[in-house]
Amino acid sequence: MLSEITICVKGGGDIASGVAWRLHQCGFRVLITEIPRPMAVRRKVAFSEAVYDGHAEVEGVEAVLIREANDSLKVWEQGEIPQFVHPECWKAY
16 A cells, blocks of 8 residues: 655665665655666665666666656656655755
8 A cells, every 4th residue: 555655765876765665665655756866776676777878777676767746646646756866955954
């Protein structure tokens, strides 16, 4: 069952991907925000690769790059994690 709680994970590098993966496995709706040109050390286990390929799979969970935040609902219904490039989310406060 999909939770009504949405968790936004800032970045899709290897460590953040592990967090996003676990939250997804627990039934939370996860949204990953990313910068336009992400870099990850361990790219095979990083959802950030979806920015380049349109999708990325980590341990059986798929992240899908979306263009509009509203597209996340469809991705969640498919049991996947939406990833959204949004540089404004990365500004220091």
